Amino acid sequence: MRKTVTIMLTLVMLASVLANISLVELQNEKMNDESSARSGPEAALVDVINPRETYEDPMSPGTYTHEILAGVDSNFVVTIQNTGDANITEMNIEVTVYLSGGSGNIAKDALGNNMQWTDSAICDDLMSCGVDNLPYGEYLNGGSYTVKDSSGADIVWTPPVGAYDVVVELDTTQDSIQSNNALSTFVMVVDWYDIDIDMVWDSNNDDHITGGGTHPFTMTVSLNGSTNWDARNVSISLLSTGSGLTSATGNSGADDLLAGATTMAGVLNSTALVWQNMSENVDINSSAFQTTGPRYELNWGDTYTYSGAVETDSGVTNGVYDIVATLNSYKIFAQKPDCAADETIIVDNGPDGQPGGGDDIEEIVTIYHMCDDGESVSDGNNANNEAELFGSIQNFHDIAVVDMTVLQGYGTGGVGAPSVLAQDGASLGVGFSRILVEVTHKGSTLTETYDWTVNIEITDTFGGGVVASYDVDECIEGLPAGMMPYNHMDLGDDGGAGGANLIGLACAQHDFGAGTTGGGQYDITATVSMVDPPSSGDMVSRNDDTTGSFMVFNNRPVASAAVESDGDIIVGDTITLMASGFDADDPDGQSLSYNWTRTTSNGSMDDMVFCDDQGMMCAIPVMDNWVGTLPVSVVVTDGYGLESEPASANVHVYNMIEATSTSASGAVMNYSLTYDSTQLFEVTITDASPIVEELLPDQGDIPYDSVVSLDYSNSLGTLGATASVLTQSMDLTFEGASDGTYSMWYGVSNQWEMIGNTLSTVDSTHVMLSADMSSRTNILGPGTIAVFEASGDQPTVPEAGVGSISAVSQAGGSVVISWTADGVMVEGDSFEVCIDSCPNPIVLDRTVTTYTMAGATHGQSYSVTVKVVNSAGANGVFGSATIVADTQVDPNTEAEGLTFTASGDDIVVAWTAGDASDVVAWKVCWDATTFDANNMALGTMTCDVTTDATTSFTIAKSSAPGDHNIHVAVGGVDSVGNEESNNAMNSYSYTIEGSTGDGTGTVGDTVEDGGVPGWAWGAIIGIVVLAFVVGAFILSRGNEGDDGKEWDY
Template structure:
């Protein structure tokens, strides 16, 4: 159809399209109105995982007990546990993850196994939660690295340090081993928990064993020699349950190089036995045919026993005679073998084998029988199986290895000797005159280290042949009597040198006593012997080997070489350092003159050494000056007295003593001392003033001074200090030393001036340096006059030498400044908040006096006492007194005080000549906190009627005797630390527990937090966390809502307002009405409308 689309069609299509659009917009409006936009703004966090990472403990296998399997048509049962066997638990556990395991626990559980293979009743369990943990005091292991095996793949379960064991009864069990890994909080951090556990089936069964055992009566594993030897055959029935082995048949076969073999039986005829012992047992010999088995069938006791019994009817049984071997009752047979006397070498054997036996018991299926059984219907015609008691023939039991036993003998003369012991003995002292050795201090050493020097090395040699006492009657000789010696090989690893020493006696042995000359081994000789050598071991590293040798006709016939030698390896011969001590014998100061006037210094030394006697030590001295050596002969008291000269002068001079032992090891000791140069320098002026300068200094350079009359004079000079008035000089001298020595190089010095009193009358002496600074060097007390000679003696000093300058002799009567007349009066102390103490005092100046101008106040504060040592003073300060206002103040800071302590203050007025005798004192107690620290409780906060303030009330708890008032602090931010309490606070009236706090005028929604703290009379207050909070809202028109009438801040910002829900419902209702109107058109009849739904 082409052409223009008719208008009705356009209108219809437009309305159809517009309707769903309007409905969609209305529905979206409703949805958006219900969305919390803050939720859309929140950042979503997603866990990013990529495979299994982290620790992963894996139980790979349970290695003990092993997995048990039952016998079937194709294989025997395996790993069946014998009843009564004690089991332990071992597992292969590893970290299969990518991170270390730092917390690991292991648990072992045992359950019974049901017939159908399901897990049955719980039996027992053991838990070790701290196999690995971070605490080294709890766990032996602190980490299992990725890929690592726990205990090298053989972890054995233990609890509290003891291995877990389990002795199970007969049954079928499951053993589980489970390992768990966790983090520091105890939560599992295992990347794969599916591999944490393994299970083994363990079958425990009763067992029986019929065993035969052959032994040589001598206890040897292999018999030897030509003499007859006895043997014992024992047959034993044992097991976890009592049982009887019947009609046991054993074959005993003798074979090899023997003349005869026999067993002995008891005929009860009263004669002696085959060894001629009067035991009346085993008198009769029963020969064995060589190479042919002898059949033993009468084993045990013979008698009538049950051979069948019906399990359903015990009266249905049969009996017969049997040879019966009961459990735990062994059957023993003794016998003798005579080796082949003609053979020179060869072996012989005895072999016993259990051929068959009969077992009696309820044995299935051999003893099973079928019979009728009543299954409950009364018919009695059903067939059942019953296991009766019967006899079953066996050719092996549960342990077939014990059913055969073989012992061996040899007729060969086996020649062998061995070194069984190798020791060192050290610490000998040798008498130089006689050469005799004292007993060793260290005996029987088998390892180093040792001290160098003489030692003995001692070896014990043993006869190891098979028949040491063998005698050849034909040739009248002992075929195993040996000649021998020992080769001692000493290897010095330090220089790779090797020394061999042969010995075959030990006349000076230490460990085994003294032994005589050489003796043979075996035959007519001894079974053991000793060989010793004496050896001087120098410092180094050694190996010592002792090798036993067969010599003579038996050389090269030693059958066993592995036991011929014994070695002590890596013997460190450590030379202990000698000990030497140097001592200075002089007392007091040591002087030496610059003019080489000799004086003596006394030095002594003593030395000792563990390895050496005193006479083998060498002592030498290294001295100042020419640095000559001087050796000592008397080492116990080595004293030297060298002469001192100018070479010795100086501080920190040393004399070194060195001791050298016989092995070249040297040790030194140093004695340090000062040698002072003592001299006097002289000078005289043209006017007749004479100077002598005595000094003691650490330098050998001569010291001198120059002194001349100066042309300068001083008149009307104010000298300062405690000298009042002015003074004139009576002489001025220009002075210069040749060298300036500091206090470090100067021991002592003293200057003396002499003058003629007829021309000079000084009253004080001053030094004027080149910068014009004056210093008093001699006061009136330092000046003395005898006749016409005046002497000025400067005080002795170890300070610096007086430098270049002028020496001014001042005359005139000396006027002293004196003690100040100003003194303190009343003193008050006032405690302040924070532990501060304010102090105030006044002054008084007596009428007619004036201040010196040099006075100062001295303020001292002590804690806990009126007076204290200088180092214990809390405050010790001085200052200029305020004489204009006649008072002063001072505040002691709170950082210097302790709450509750008493502080005592003393103030005085002083000058350089002393203090006024009047002082002012007082005391006060520091207060820096509220005593008792009471707290506010049960706080309530409400808005007042005008919504302009918060009415706050509370109760108190605790001692409030020190509380003056309470302070309420509040903020629109919470705090959890008392020290962060806000500073916006209001104080309640004294003694009141309520206050009105101004309300905020900020527009918006807030939550306010309140607390109350005590305040004392000084203003000290406590801090506290918030006790109460309240919601607050102020609109732009000034309306205030508080408490429960509004939601809190979070709800206000995130929830859908209540009015929004009404709007949403209204919009949805309008949407449906409008939609219904739009989607219908046409006339009033149904035929004229098009319904879209």
């Protein structure tokens, strides 16, 4: 029973949900329309500069280029161009990071937020947007724009390990081409591992010390990286060199650092697991499962400490020495190729069903076991794999290179701040770069200042030798955001005099593609040296230089093409071809060249050498072989010879022909045709038999005789689908009077059409009729050309016109049009009603002065015209009106929150409304049973309309005794009578008891909102009374004839 009740309740709830889903919602379809027109603004997402796309090496599967290190901050830098012909004044940039693999899932950050941002890049409110417009043809921020978050700060993405698709999209209502508004970039984010070695002198916690005596030092080794990891047998060599020492020892004197020593960073584990069999069939209890051995273990979070000391020679007055600690190698315990072994496995036991019977089917597979075989010699950050201490017995002179960074991603001409900061091992693009070198004072006395310079040498890694060398000592412009320009100063502390600083910066500008075809592998070495050094010179040379290795790629240019002209293009006109090229490595485009080609009318290719020397804009006249719709293409080539994909634009060129023919009687036809075909157009006219008593369309019942009758033909027929006609006109010269009322007609199979009646005088005996046929899409095909002259009995247009007109919107989508006539209408006159472009004129009897237009669309504007017409045409005085259809209450009132208040013999219903600005009254409907909006619209229950927009209404209670229930709905009514219809919104229950003398007594008024119906109270009371009686009866049994027994109930 309980299961049945549950099922019934579920069905009732499901039915309720389905009943409230509009059929219109279920059938709603979204239509998209994309146009390829370039008129107006046109935003184009040209490139995503950062993050760079990750590529898999096709020669080494599983090896990737342009990987991002997990946990390292990254920005989104894009190139956006306005390729249209008007400014962009509104544009958002949306960035979404998806999990790669086509799942469509958006990646989330550590707090569970979607990695999705919107940058209001362009708008007219500079408090909200950084740019108020992007002029046509220009790039946003010179071609290198860093996408911002809602606060205006650069978006910082700190990605975890994984594979991602970074999708950048442009959102602008001013755009017409959607295909160039989005780019997707595949990015691989990988873990990285780092062993950090650090050394300091214990007495000053620094890396240099001066003076004699014993100087203890401490070396620490720890693990860094994007994730927890453990290292084994971390081998570190220590060596002390120089002069002025009697000893240099470590490990409590056990290690002689003057001779060189090696230490293992970590704690010795004599039974470390060094190998584990990963075969599926291995016996875990056998000796072949695992192997142990001694290993020094350095675990994540642990720090290994090594202590030592140097003792200076008291007999030496001048001496310089150092201690260098270098990472040699380390091991990692993991599944890896070093541990792989081939193994034969049985994939089928053969016919006997038993293994080892000689009929088994076997297969050789490679198993990757767990081991720590092999040694790693570098990690994810080589910069901290070596540490060095310096010492001197006298004043110690030293300057050093701290860091070197290659800066790229500038705006046009290298302006602004860089968006790409690359260090050793990173990938670069060719083109404009700055190499930033940081140097510092490392001597023992900071007040001893040093003048300095830096030499930056760039070498082609694979045998190309030195390609550039720069001597620099300052960095005034192009520094990363937040860094101040640096003018050259000495290194040191001059007590605030302004001539020295402990840190110095030097920058060199370089083009990595200069003199090459672009791209390659380069080593950059920065070396600092003292200018006018002290007599002892720079006493430590080990820290005077640093070298970084960089892979340089040439980004392919991106091209676009457009055609500019003043109106339609006709043979003989001059057009301007516009090309736009963008190269991420050359934002200002100074190195780009343009090569144009086109397809001619006969299908051959034209190299357009004339345009190649004109760059991105070429003005060129169009000749006969341009006729038709033909593509013009441009290829953009960068300064290193890398070409873009071709970009094309169609050029639509028309041919203009004047065709002439003369008949034997002296009639002359001149047919002017502008069309997009190279086919020859000729016309021929010959005299034809006169046409007599012809009834012409819309000319009344009077027959006409021809003045001129010609058989006409042309060389192209109607032309039709083979080409399109831009304009056409015809002039016909014949013998006639200058004051004649001539008209020119075209006939085919006795179907006549008037094509022209503009008359001009040629000479004393000849006139010319002209026909403008621009509205025709096809050439006038073969047929008859005739000239007729109107007689004195020609019917005239009506004398009456339209005096006044009105158009009023009615409820339900109707518009009532009313008018009056100005003048007396006679037999043959009619009213012609036109809606908008008048595809189907409505002709009404002259006695009718109203017309109702049904089916109007709400909110749509309609243009209405009424004329008086007859067979000769229309009177020039007509009436016109414009009406906006009102077919619904707008906006929707969203009436809700029905409440009920009992007031004597009445129930006061009240409600709330969202926007009642279009409401003049309310329709209130009620019934004893529930109903839906369709019932309310049909009025199948009791309904009434309020007298004003007050949101309350009084319903009289029933006078009949008994329980009553009413369901109520309300809807707005507007000024033209449109009504809203809704489902029943709420219900109310009340009870009328028997007559109390005055017939007004009521009991139990309730709103039926989960309460108990009135009839249920009687049943409940009855059950309670029955239970009381039965209980009393049972309890009484213990004292009546039951031998004094006590009943335990």
